[in-house]
Amino acid sequence: MAVENLTVVVEFILLGFSEVPNLQGFLFGIFLLIYLSILIGNGLLIFIIKMDQSLQTPMYFFLGNFSFLEICYTSVTLPRMLSDLWTQKRTISFLDCAVQFCFLYILAGAECLLLAVMAYDRYVAICKPLYYPLIMNHKVCVQLVVASWMTGVPLMIEQTYQTFCLNFCGPNKLNHFFCDVAPILELVCGDTYKTEVSVQFAAFVFILTPLLLILTSYVKIINTILKLPSTSGRTKAFSTCSSHLMVVGLFYGCAGIVYLQPKSSYSRGSLKVFSLFYATVTPMFNPLVYSLRNKDVIAVLKKLLHK
Template sequence: MAKDNLTVVEEFILLGFSDLPNLQGFLFGIFSVIYLCILIGNGLLIVITKIEPSLQTPMYFFLGNFSFLEICYTSVTIPRMLVDLWTHKNTISFLHCAVQTCFLYILGVAECLLLAVMAYDRYVAICKPLYYPLIMNRRVCMQLVVMSWIIGVPVLIEETYLIFCLNFCGPKILNHVFCEAPPLLELACGDTYKTEVSVQVVALLFVITPFLLILTSYVKIIIAILRLPSTSGRAKAFSTCSSHLMIVCLFYGSGSIVYLRPKSHHSTGSVKVLALFYTTVTPVFNPLIYSLRNKDVIAALRKLFPK
């Protein structure tokens, strides 16, 4: 009887910014500019890390891959948001919602792991400089990048399957800007405890574990830097790490607040803002941070655009 009374949900309604009807056009313009900046900024980083001879090092190899990942990551959410803002049709099919969630998580986990790889690269460069060319050879770099992309795929596909196997028998309105676990779990009826625990465990595994690796790497880096005799040497060593640290803080800070805080502390407005922060703001700042704080990148950009 209970199953017979369940309504099969074939689509969801993403509220997005529908509560701001007078700002739809303005928001479309803002997010269009943001997406264009992400494509151009990260695209330029990919190009210069490929063609500039002075940037053919593991650090910039990882940066080029990270920039490509940022483009893919934002392309999962922003184009869909732009279509909704332009057409005012905020519906998304059940299947498309599942696909968006799955790709969002696969690319998000790849970003977490790649940030950890970049931290390890800085650790080897600063703490073991004589062994750096041997440890971080091209084969190892390729393996680390490939592992970052694929290691979480099976787990995240299964996690997405578990989320979308829940019964969505209530209202089909997602008060969010795209499909992801927190708002979907709020719509599910019946017992969602096991799925919520599963989401938390996966978040701990793929968010906290890389973060702890990053933290451990930087603790050792800071200890090594403080032992350097010259002030200029310490300043140079810190400058090579500061850009990466800023990206880590932006991405991990907002993502951890959304996924690791108790459900009772969730508020719709804050979750929306934080979700936009780690899916939109961080990819915008990535090329800015690395270009403005890196002399090698600035020199490469001047060669590419001499005027």
């Protein structure tokens, strides 16, 4: 009986920026600055919220948790990317790839859900102001944050198991910066239809569903704001919501392009660019958006710097 030779994949090679070998040092410096900016910006925002009593409100409680999520999310991918740029090694073990994949999607799902929770908080604050302290009490806020963190855990663990139990028997070069689902499925030997359907279902649950909830909340918010009698009241209400809307637009715009469009319609280059944008650039801009457009945060920061 003839024995068939089988190649079992035990590690992957992340190609990343391998097509520009002369720019590795420059790119390392750029992404190191981006990572430090994310850590410092989001960390400073958390510190400001914790230190000042005037910011102990549900809106800033959710914002602090969102900033912590951003730090965790980028720490799953950026340190590995920086290591690859510095050492030029680019290899990642099969297990490490699966762990990165799992945590990446758990945290991304949590971000989507927390953005929906933040939109609901703004809806209650503007549309039901008299009931706001009763509805958004501390216990409810903690429960909403815990639900955002934990809801995606079982589904993403199942998604990871389903993906990495497929048959990898040939090439092991991932044309990406981290272990993402699309480039991984390209290396599978066999039918991936069920896994692709599962990925689309997860995208629907954690991208489309929260986005629909956010849009519904803001339709009601805008309708309520337009009915306010004073111009100053409308301006203040719009200012409160604009920062969140900008973050939602950045995050969901890039995530939707990467995960919701049909497989046949995207190019590998554009996928890498949009993945890199929402995984690194968006978390860097979020603290700037929330701080520079928020008078309360600026006032507290000035007070702390004065002290």
